[in-house]
Amino acid sequence: MVDFSLWDIVRNLLLAARWTVALSLIAFIGGGLVGLALLVARTARWPGAETLVSGYVQLFQGTPLLMQLFLAYFGLALFGLETSAWTAAAVALTLYTSAFLVEIWRGCVAAVPKGQWEAAQSLALSFGEQLRYVVLPQATRIAIAPTVGFLVQVVKGTALASVIGFVELTKAGTMITNATFAPFLVYSCVALMYFALCFPVSLYARTLEKKFHANH
Amino acid sequence: QAALDGVMKNKLIKIAVPTDFPPYGFVGVDLKPQGLDVDMANYIGSKLGVKVELVPVTSANRIPYLQTKKADLVISTLGKNAEREAVIDFTAAYSPFFQAVYAPKSMTITGFADLAGKSVAVTRGAIEDQELTKVAPPTADIKRFEDNNTTVSAFVSGQSQAIATGVSVADNMIKRNPQLGAEFKVLLKDSPNFIGVAKGEDALRLKVNEIIAAAKTSGDIDAMAKKWLGRPAGTLP
Amino acid sequence: MSIELDFWAVLAQWPLLVKGVVWTLGLTAISAVIGLVVGTLCAWARSSGPLWLRWLVGAYVELIRNTPFIVQLFFVFFGLPAAGVKLTPETASVIAMVVNLGAYAAEIIRAGIQATPKGQIEAAASLALSRVQTFVHVVLPPALKKVWPALTSQIIIVMLGSAVCGQISTQELSYAANLIQSRNFRAFEAFIVATAIYLLLSIGVRGLLNWAGPRFFFGGRR
Amino acid sequence: MPTTERTIVDIQQLRKSYGSNEVLKGIDLQVKAGEVIAIIGKSGSGKSTLLRCINGLEEFQAGALTVDDKPLLHKNAAAMRELRQHVGMIFQNFNLFPHLSVGRNVMLAPSLVKKTGSAEGAERARQLLARVGLGEKFDAFPDQLSGGQQQRVAIARALAMQPSVLLCDEITSALDPELVGEVLRVVESLAEEGMTLLMVTHEMGFARKVSDRVIFMHQGRVHEMGPPDKLFGSPETPELQQFLSSIH
Amino acid sequence: MPTTERTIVDIQQLRKSYGSNEVLKGIDLQVKAGEVIAIIGKSGSGKSTLLRCINGLEEFQAGALTVDDKPLLHKNAAAMRELRQHVGMIFQNFNLFPHLSVGRNVMLAPSLVKKTGSAEGAERARQLLARVGLGEKFDAFPDQLSGGQQQRVAIARALAMQPSVLLCDEITSALDPELVGEVLRVVESLAEEGMTLLMVTHEMGFARKVSDRVIFMHQGRVHEMGPPDKLFGSPETPELQQFLSSIH
Numbered sequence A: 001m002v003d004f005s006l007w008d009i010v011r012n013l014l015l016a017a018r019w020t021v022a023l024s025l026i027a028f029i030g031g032g033l034v035g036l037a038l039l040v041a042r043t044a045r046w047p048g049a050e051t052l053v054s055g056y057v058q059l060f061q062g063t064p065l066l067m068q069l070f071l072a073y074f075g076l077a078l079f080g081l082e083t084s085a086w087t088a089a090a091v092a093l094t095l096y097t098s099a100f101l102v103e104i105w106r107g108c109v110a111a112v113p114k115g116q117w118e119a120a121q122s123l124a125l126s127f128g129e130q131l132r133y134v135v136l137p138q139a140t141r142i143a144i145a146p147t148v149g150f151l152v153q154v155v156k157g158t159a160l161a162s163v164i165g166f167v168e169l170t171k172a173g174t175m176i177t178n179a180t181f182a183p184f185l186v187y188s189c190v191a192l193m194y195f196a197l198c199f200p201v202s203l204y205a206r207t208l209e210k211k212f213h214a215n216h
Numbered sequence B: 001q002a003a004l005d006g007v008m009k010n011k012l013i014k015i016a017v018p019t020d021f022p023p024y025g026f027v028g029v030d031l032k033p034q035g036l037d038v039d040m041a042n043y044i045g046s047k048l049g050v051k052v053e054l055v056p057v058t059s060a061n062r063i064p065y066l067q068t069k070k071a072d073l074v075i076s077t078l079g080k081n082a083e084r085e086a087v088i089d090f091t092a093a094y095s096p097f098f099q100a101v102y103a104p105k106s107m108t109i110t111g112f113a114d115l116a117g118k119s120v121a122v123t124r125g126a127i128e129d130q131e132l133t134k135v136a137p138p139t140a141d142i143k144r145f146e147d148n149n150t151t152v153s154a155f156v157s158g159q160s161q162a163i164a165t166g167v168s169v170a171d172n173m174i175k176r177n178p179q180l181g182a183e184f185k186v187l188l189k190d191s192p193n194f195i196g197v198a199k200g201e202d203a204l205r206l207k208v209n210e211i212i213a214a215a216k217t218s219g220d221i222d223a224m225a226k227k228w229l230g231r232p233a234g235t236l237p
Numbered sequence C: 001m002s003i004e005l006d007f008w009a010v011l012a013q014w015p016l017l018v019k020g021v022v023w024t025l026g027l028t029a030i031s032a033v034i035g036l037v038v039g040t041l042c043a044w045a046r047s048s049g050p051l052w053l054r055w056l057v058g059a060y061v062e063l064i065r066n067t068p069f070i071v072q073l074f075f076v077f078f079g080l081p082a083a084g085v086k087l088t089p090e091t092a093s094v095i096a097m098v099v100n101l102g103a104y105a106a107e108i109i110r111a112g113i114q115a116t117p118k119g120q121i122e123a124a125a126s127l128a129l130s131r132v133q134t135f136v137h138v139v140l141p142p143a144l145k146k147v148w149p150a151l152t153s154q155i156i157i158v159m160l161g162s163a164v165c166g167q168i169s170t171q172e173l174s175y176a177a178n179l180i181q182s183r184n185f186r187a188f189e190a191f192i193v194a195t196a197i198y199l200l201l202s203i204g205v206r207g208l209l210n211w212a213g214p215r216f217f218f219g220g221r222r
Numbered sequence D, E: 001m002p003t004t005e006r007t008i009v010d011i012q013q014l015r016k017s018y019g020s021n022e023v024l025k026g027i028d029l030q031v032k033a034g035e036v037i038a039i040i041g042k043s044g045s046g047k048s049t050l051l052r053c054i055n056g057l058e059e060f061q062a063g064a065l066t067v068d069d070k071p072l073l074h075k076n077a078a079a080m081r082e083l084r085q086h087v088g089m090i091f092q093n094f095n096l097f098p099h100l101s102v103g104r105n106v107m108l109a110p111s112l113v114k115k116t117g118s119a120e121g122a123e124r125a126r127q128l129l130a131r132v133g134l135g136e137k138f139d140a141f142p143d144q145l146s147g148g149q150q151q152r153v154a155i156a157r158a159l160a161m162q163p164s165v166l167l168c169d170e171i172t173s174a175l176d177p178e179l180v181g182e183v184l185r186v187v188e189s190l191a192e193e194g195m196t197l198l199m200v201t202h203e204m205g206f207a208r209k210v211s212d213r214v215i216f217m218h219q220g221r222v223h224e225m226g227p228p229d230k231l232f233g234s235p236e237t238p239e240l241q242q243f244l245s246s247i248h
């Protein structure tokens, strides 16, 4: 029917991998910003924030990302909100990523000893200053490794964006498989490319973790 | 109600096509969709005199695309049944679709009763799934897979003893995997394909029906079927 | 835009949904139990096994953690038959889930083990406990306790991830939703119902694990 | 010792509970400017809690507390910041900021709260560090210092805010015995210069030598109070007698 | 005190280095059954390292060590376990197992190592806990106890293995001053009953009262050794004199 050479497969997959990277970046930046805002709300103990944030986390960690993407793209349109695939992907991936990041980061903030808060407080620093100058710098050090580690999950999670029409790495793989009837070859390439994308990130996370433990 | 007006005004029609269902819709080396459904989409676009934007869809999202107006038409090997008609509207049929059961030559299957105790791979929710579920004996082990390709892969890798799928799909599969020794066993259903239109978009539906009717008379439908299926379309409802 | 949502068209197929829930929970339960055992063994191997074993387990963990679950699933289901092993979709799903969870659990549990104060191990040694006894009775329970929330989250991730097992015809929840929607084209309704059920399942599973963890896996004061 | 008659800390009927556990059961205490007060008592008697109430780290349920005639208002963040500029605190575990150099530890609060310019702040930090005997450690990081040095940095950090009152909560108990002396010497010099000090301590010899007044806390109350010679020399209540005998 | 003439711990020319840092520079020491030995010395002089060598927590590079005439063989896991059944150790930080109740802390090692039946083990644990004054805490968890109570549980736990020698490494230094007494009383009773004890301690009064022999360690060597009255009363070396004066 159609004859894909190995190079055709690899070339197409590489092209599709661009979308995987772009979607990952969107997810990470959006998720990071929203996650930070939620973290601050939660840490500052704004009334109701705790309940709200934990409900948020429960919702977006408790349902499949596939469904979140689907509902962001098609569901909003049901209510007359016209969303492009990019908007929907950005919204859904941001929600999903932030729900995980806020949990990860909360643990890191909690790992900063209470005495640090108290010392900053007794030096007349405001809450914002305590957070900005004393707690977050320390929490960040702890947070870098697990955060970078989570990036890997995000990269793999973008595979589901095919449900709203993105032809990213996994989807491209499926499409090529359907034309070539060579699932092993194609999926091996797909797996390899994910590995090539993710492994350096994992490795980096691990080095950071080691470094942190070393000069801790 | 205004889909046709919108199409004519924007000079653009968005048509959902499959990319996982050769020879109806699959991709070439440039990852651009091609196949019978794709040709049909382009054909309708040219008859309307508008540009065509192809929207690659999967079986899970093709109907939502239509319902949320992200696509005007779905040309994606849609078979018709009463339940489906409650949700979307269908035009006239535009291509034939025969489903049959295939199995290795060494296996004797002369009727559906012979499927008892055997495993049969089928694409989940496809017309052949519904048909097979109706006619197969209860002891037949029907394994339903996500898409056509997974179904074929399951059969090719020996995960199922038989497969129920489209005739042209099977031809292709047998050609590429001669070692299987698979052959046609029994015809499941002759279930032609229809084009899906959002509920109530009668203007668009009638317009497409016109185009299909004209194409049948002019032989264009037969030509398309010949090109992709290797046989003429025959009589379509 | 007016689309009439008809949830009854989906809910009327409740036997399929119930079956899906049972399968999803079943797959999750089996792979959680075996996956935790695998994870614990790997965590032990990686923190105190011989060097070659550490490398082997390390490679396993990295391979799994850096590739998507669906690719792993396809390799088990379509790849192993090429090597002469034929598996039912259900077995293949469980294997893929165990292999996946095992790798993640290994890393999580290892982190818990590493956090064990040295004094605990020395106290056990000076009480003449063997290495295995020390690991099982002194190191593991507090380590599990420490990482239990992370393990719970990972088990839920695996449960939600099991949705793709439907692609190889395992009849779990998303399979049921897809089957329903492909028959009657009620995609929204089917997916919304499935999403709601997934949410309930993950709340339930989290609650269950929070309750069960202290009772069965690590002692200590509640 | 340069004690004046101006009351700088005024505590009236202070009550504080954790849940149903009443930890401070009505504390009355007036501290004069320049006074040095040592607080002693058994573990759990509420000494730390009292200090923590004074600079607002803990909310109390009843009673009134004023510092420099300004009442402590928990709900008012601005008032709390204002108050804390007058009340410095030093902790048992130093609580230096590990990610900042010693100099920056000292400069942080003045630059943020008092908007001290950075050149001026650095100059002042150097002076303060020299004062606690750590002039050359400006660029070191906390984890490069011994416990005694860290605690002296913590003192310099608190002094940088020019507080009117300094609260010290067992600031030598986390130190190796050899390092206690260097910290106590710094505190002693502060006392001599007229700083108002409230310190919880287990170092009875030091308390006796430096303080103007000793407070013995017992079960959430000020059980006995008076000049050190009297309290240590002729304790009146059996509880204090027992406490003093237990620690020798 | 019931000291016999049987040598239970015999240390010959023990040398131990961390990397290039020689921490023990040839230790010779014979301990008789029933003897109570206090080890004193400055921080870093090698006291803990010596104790840790005796029950095999640290490997040493040269010299020989026997307990009950059995040599310590690092490579032989079975021999090490056997040895450790004879040598109990109690740590500064208690190191109770936080996930086990007090009773189970005490019962764990006997049941795993000596295969003691659970009824018998529980019975014995109750006796031991009663002996350290914690009879009613059998079902409590470590974090529900005070430091002094935790340390007494640690003692009971070590005793449950019926060791011939007990090593104590500054077992009261992590305790609040008021809690030190209750632990020392238990140790004293052990000494009176004839347990062989090697203890590193900063409590000079206690060392003087309880021990048969005091060892002053200095820079990795046994610098001075003798009966407590002699060592504390008329120290010979200037190092010991300086050490004793620094801690008072």
Ligand SMILES: Nc1ncnc2c1ncn2[C@@H]1O[C@H](COP(=O)(O)OP(=O)(O)OP(=O)(O)O)[C@@H](O)[C@H]1O
Binding pocket: D018, D023, D041, D042, D043, D044, D045, D046, D047, D048, D049, D050
């Ligand atoms: N955060 C808290 N939550 C509940 N109870 C607390 C808290 N902090 C202290 N307490 C209780 O308050 C009482 C007084 O504690 P506080 O720390 O003031 O005692 P203290 O006199 O400083 O003792 P120490 O000498 O041990 O430091 C104790 O009974 C303690 O258990």
Ligand SMILES: Nc1ncnc2c1ncn2[C@@H]1O[C@H](COP(=O)(O)OP(=O)(O)OP(=O)(O)O)[C@@H](O)[C@H]1O
Binding pocket: E018, E023, E041, E042, E043, E044, E045, E046, E047, E048, E049, E050
């Ligand atoms: N694990 C280790 N690695 C490297 N050096 C060590 C280690 N443990 C101890 N040392 C060094 O060995 C020397 C002796 O330490 P040791 O703990 O035996 O002293 P100590 O007499 O017990 O002191 P302290 O009274 O502070 O407990 C010190 O110089 C210390 O720095």
Ligand SMILES: [Mg+2]
Binding pocket: D047, D048, D049, D169, D170
């Ligand atoms: Mg206190």
Ligand SMILES: [Mg+2]
Binding pocket: E047, E048, E049, E169, E170
């Ligand atoms: Mg020591």
